[in-house]
Amino acid sequence: MTPRERVVAALERKQPDMVPTFELEFQLVEELTGKKPHDREEYLRATAAEKEAMMKSDVELWIEVYERLEYSIAYAHALGSPEAVRYFRKLTGDRFMVWAHADGTFAIPDGEHMTEFVFWLADKPEEAKETARRRVREAIERAKVWFDAGVDLFGLCSDYCFNSGPFLSPRMFAEFITPYLEENIRRLKEMGAYVFKHTDGNIMPILDQLVACEPHALHSLDPMAGVDIAEVKRLVGDRVALMGNVNCALLQTGTRDEIIQSAEYAITRGKPGGGYVFCTSNVAFKGMPLENYLLILEVWKRHREY
Numbered sequence: 001m002t003p004r005e006r007v008v009a010a011l012e013r014k015q016p017d018m019v020p021t022f023e024l025e026f027q028l029v030e031e032l033t034g035k036k037p038h039d040r041e042e043y044l045r046a047t048a049a050e051k052e053a054m055m056k057s058d059v060e061l062w063i064e065v066y067e068r069l070e071y072s073i074a075y076a077h078a079l080g081s082p083e084a085v086r087y088f089r090k091l092t093g094d095r096f097m098v099w100a101h102a103d104g105t106f107a108i109p110d111g112e113h114m115t116e117f118v119f120w121l122a123d124k125p126e127e128a129k130e131t132a133r134r135r136v137r138e139a140i141e142r143a144k145v146w147f148d149a150g151v152d153l154f155g156l157c158s159d160y161c162f163n164s165g166p167f168l169s170p171r172m173f174a175e176f177i178t179p180y181l182e183e184n185i186r187r188l189k190e191m192g193a194y195v196f197k198h199t200d201g202n203i204m205p206i207l208d209q210l211v212a213c214e215p216h217a218l219h220s221l222d223p224m225a226g227v228d229i230a231e232v233k234r235l236v237g238d239r240v241a242l243m244g245n246v247n248c249a250l251l252q253t254g255t256r257d258e259i260i261q262s263a264e265y266a267i268t269r270g271k272p273g274g275g276y277v278f279c280t281s282n283v284a285f286k287g288m289p290l291e292n293y294l295l296i297l298e299v300w301k302r303h304r305e306y
Contacts, residue, residue, distance in 0.1 A: 003072035004097045011216040015274030018304040020072035025283040031290040076100035082149035089150040099153040100146040104139030107158035108167045132180040153194045161201025163225040182213040201225045217241035222281045230269040243277040251292045263299035
């Protein structure tokens with residue numbers, strides 16, 4: 001199977017030849033390759049011809065990264081633009097799936113606006129719902145541009161939960177999030193794309209609502225919030241694929257044994273019967289020791305075959 005075929009099988013809750021892997025973001029390119037993509041300031045200073053050359057160089061670097069890490073999914077926003085996705089597709093064809101952001105739903109607001117947001121929901125619920133509908137429409141319009149360029153997977157990455165549970169009560173979540181999440185997912189699927197829903201934190205009080213919106217997969221399954229992939233697989237594994245559960249914090253601060261244990265737990269509980277994509281619970285972030293990330297890929301290689 002190709003990398004894309006593997007992840008399509010997993011997203012459809014089927015069993016591929018091996019468990020696919022990826023990361024929402026891989027921020028250790030320089031540590032892995034000794035090279036780094038051009039930054040925004042370099043693009044702003046460049047002529048049109050220089051920008052095209054830089055874009056092509058960056059895409060080729062990302063292809064090197066994805067092939068070395070044996071990823072099944074590339075990240076459109078790392079490639080940089082719809083034009084870059086088209087060039088990526090020209091070079092790789094359908095070898096990889098490509099994902100982009102497309103979430104219009106409300107996320108946990110930052111601390112500066114949290115109180116204001118809560119009062120707004122309580123005092124002006126109809127205005128909030130109209131805003132929610134508009135945000136989804138705008139997200140779909142943005143997604144169309146990426147889809148036309150070659151993106152075939154969308155990630156809905158509004159965070160809903162703290163480690164203690166969802167920011168909104170399940171009742172309020174059902175009123176202000178779920179209907180719009182369902183529409184967001186449905187319209188992306190009608191476009192012909194696959195969809196995963198990411199949120200950090202303890203999703204268990206709203207798990208049924210998330211699954212009822214019918215994403216192809218749930219991402220994070222945050223072990224730092226006590227989410228147990230074995231329990232989630234038991235409860236909803238027949239309705240949704242699973243992505244993640246390797247403890248991201250341990251890759252920064254954990255011992256070698258703790259990292260191996262987390263990776264082994266995630267893959268051995270997520271893998272059975274298919275419907276699982278191996279990855280961390282967040283991203284491979286800058287500052288994470290590269291050797292720790294490569295260690296979980298060694299665990300993946302030992303356990304990935306069906």
